[in-house]
Amino acid sequence: MTEWRPPIALVGAWLGLLALLALTVALAYVPLGAGNGVVALTIGTIKAGLVAAIFMELRHRGGLTLVFAGAGLFWLGILLWLGSMDFLTRT
């Protein structure tokens, strides 16, 4: 009777996500100047990647699904890039 047990990858991803959460909160209190924001968003991106690859099963999916999943990120990139360019480059 082992059919109800979660696969080791799921447990690993869950524990990894909780560890990354602890890490990002701890690092938020270390003075790194502008580095704090970079660290927070980098760890956030790694966490999102873990959720997408393992919980959302993208690691088992083929090219077509990855294109559909990546489309949202592609348009988000255009939105954030073109949307913020003017404001970030004003003097």
Added chain:
Amino acid sequence: MPESSVFAPQYASIPHRDHTAELGMWVFIATEVLLFGGLILAYVVYRHAFPQDFAAGSRHTEIVIGTANTAVLLTSSFLVAWAVEIFSPATAKIVTRLLVGAACLGLAFIVLKGIEYGKEYDEHLVPGIDFQFPGPKANGVQLFFIFYFIATAIHALHMLIGICLLITLAVICQRAPSTRHRTALHSAALYWHFVDVVWIFLFALIYLPGRSTS
């Protein structure tokens, strides 16, 4: 798994139907990414304009509740992924319990969020209702809290929809589950994980800035 009905005529097979459902779910998630993307763009622009004010606003959020809620949501996502993974008629009971557990964690998130909103109201941090902040940073801090309330309220609305989906699927899965139900659960799970990912970024943008300075 027993089939409760045959697949619709536009599909060649059951895997074809399931794959189509998954791609459709990703298209829906892309529209949701852009919904939250617009909010995050506004955040980027105003944080760039008022960096110190946003850091000050961030320091006034409840990082203990925020961190606890992140852990709650990550665990809830884990339970849903677990339920999808083991889904079969033989495990229907466990799947139901996992989904109910995930929904309860979702409710715990909403309750904690409510407590947090209450604290912010007591501290006069709710723009439009009662906002008072001493000093020259008041305007920027107010912009931060406008983003905070709109983004977290829209996120909480998504949570409520997700909780209803999980409860519905828990009820359905109690009876003889079919591959159609597995597909429905898989679609709901994608949505739930997406709401989790949105929170991961909201957490980094709302609670973490400004903690190392005073």
